Amino acid sequence: MKDADVSRQIQQMIRFIRQEAEEKANEISVAAEEEFNIEKLQLLEAEKRKIRQEYERKAKQIDVRRKIEYSTQLNAARIKVLQAQDDAMGSMKDAAKKGLLRVSNDKKVYKKLLKDMIVQGLLRLREPSVLLRCRESDRKLVESLIEEAKKEYSEKASMQSPKISLDDRVYLPPPPKNGAVDSHEPYCSGGVVLASEDGKIVLENTLDARLDVIFRQKLPEACKEAPVRLNNITAI
Amino acid sequence: MDPFKGQGGIQMLLIAEQEAQHIVSNARNLRTQRLKQAKDEVEREAAQYRSHMEDEYQKLISENTGSSGSNVKRLEEETDAKIKNLKKSTSKISSEVVDMLLKYVTNIKT
Numbered sequence: 001m002k003d004a005d006v007s008r009q010i011q012q013m014i015r016f017i018r019q020e021a022e023e024k025a026n027e028i029s030v031a032a033e034e035e036f037n038i039e040k041l042q043l044l045e046a047e048k049r050k051i052r053q054e055y056e057r058k059a060k061q062i063d064v065r066r067k068i069e070y071s072t073q074l075n076a077a078r079i080k081v082l083q084a085q086d087d088a089m090g091s092m093k094d095a096a097k098k099g100l101l102r103v104s105n106d107k108k109v110y111k112k113l114l115k116d117m118i119v120q121g122l123l124r125l126r127e128p129s130v131l132l133r134c135r136e137s138d139r140k141l142v143e144s145l146i147e148e149a150k151k152e153y154s155e156k157a158s159m160q161s162p163k164i165s166l167d168d169r170v171y172l173p174p175p176p177k178n179g180a181v182d183s184h185e186p187y188c189s190g191g192v193v194l195a196s197e198d199g200k201i202v203l204e205n206t207l208d209a210r211l212d213v214i215f216r217q218k219l220p221e222a223c224k225e226a227p228v229r230l231n232n233i234t235a236i
Numbered sequence: 237m238d239p240f241k242g243q244g245g246i247q248m249l250l251i252a253e254q255e256a257q258h259i260v261s262n263a264r265n266l267r268t269q270r271l272k273q274a275k276d277e278v279e280r281e282a283a284q285y286r287s288h289m290e291d292e293y294q295k296l297i298s299e300n301t302g303s304s305g306s307n308v309k310r311l312e313e314e315t316d317a318k319i320k321n322l323k324k325s326t327s328k329i330s331s332e333v334v335d336m337l338l339k340y341v342t343n344i345k346t
Contacts, residue, residue: 010245014252021256025263032267040274047282055289059296066300073308077315084319088326095330096337103342116344123346156346207341214340 093215097176097189100207104175104190114141114192117205118149121194122162129163129197135188136171142192172206 104110122130134142143166150161176187191206 006245010248013249017249017252017256018259021259025259028260028263028267032263032270035267036270036274039271040278043275043278044281047278048285051282051286051289055293058293062296062300070307070311073311077311080315081318081322084322088322088330092326092330092333092337095334096341099334099338100341103338109342113342113344116346119346120344152346210341211337214337 093211096211096215097208100189100211101176104207110190111141111145113207114138114190115145115149115152117191118142118145118194119152119156121192121203121205122149122153122164123157124203125194125196125201126157126159127162127196127201128160129165131165131167131195131197131199133167133170133172133193133195135174135190137174138190138192139166139168139171142166 103113118132132142132146146164146166150164153159154161172188172191172193173186175189176183177185187208189207189211191209193202193204193206195202
């Protein structure tokens with residue numbers, strides 16, 4: 001029975017080897033399935049997170065882009081309104097400038113205005129000696145008004161009559177041509193510029209300068225006022 | 237011991253051992269395949285998920301385009317209305333304002 005024993009032992013060993021292998025294989029298989037599931041979940045979660053973050057970023061970009069776009073358009077809209085306001089103001093000022101032409105073309109009215117502007121200038125400067133500059137077309141008129149203005153100044157200021165030198169070399173610009181108040185050429189609608197003898201103090205008392213000052217100071221007020229209250233506004 | 241029988245026995249054991257190695261080796265290969273399968277499935281499911289997100293994203297773009305359009309339209313309408321009102325009120329007071337300006341310009345206090 002020795003051969004039989006050997007044969008039996010060999011068969012037993014063979015079975016054992018196979019059994020071990022199959023157990024090992026089974027173990028690997030079970031572990032593999034576990035790893036499969038874990039791996040899959042982890043990979044999928046990581047991938048989804050990546051994708052989600054990507055799309056969150058893109059969505060955020062849409063939002064930012066939309067806000068920028070709206071902000072840009074809102075800004076453009078505001079500028080448009082401001083431009084319309086500016087245009088409206090410009091129209092009124094142009095209309096007023098044209099009105100100035102009518103004023104200076106009215107000889108009687110303009111004569112008085114000119115004298116009053118000279119007197120006012122003298123009162124403001126309170127200088128013993130004054131240089132006066134006017135439009136060339138106003139020269140004769142101004143010459144005819146100087147003595148009267150000096151006298152009026154003396155009375156009002158209780159001061160000695162000042163010396164007034166009419167600048168006969170440099171004149172203020174001429175009236176606007178063809179009533180073109182929007183041209184870029186310098187023009188003067190009327191009035192005078194007075195300066196102290198040393199030239200350090202200059203008072204610009206032209207219709208245009210007065211309009212500029214009043215436009216900046218009074219127009220915002222005027223636009224807030226109800227129309228019926230305009231008549232109650234006291235003069236400057 | 238019979239040399240033939242001994243040789244045969246050893247041979248059988250070697251064969252069994254090899255087969256065992258194959259069994260284990262196959263299991264390991266299947267494991268590797270399974271892991272690769274996991275990656276493949278993840279790629280497939282991720283692609284589906286991405287496709288879903290892309291659809292949502294495109295929907296979002298459409299909505300924003302629509303709302304942007306209506307926002308722009310509303311903004312334009314509001315702006316035009318403001319400007320229209322401005323022109324109306326300006327034309328109402330324009331001549332009065334101009335007269336007032338001229339009044340100030342020509343009212344010279346001395």
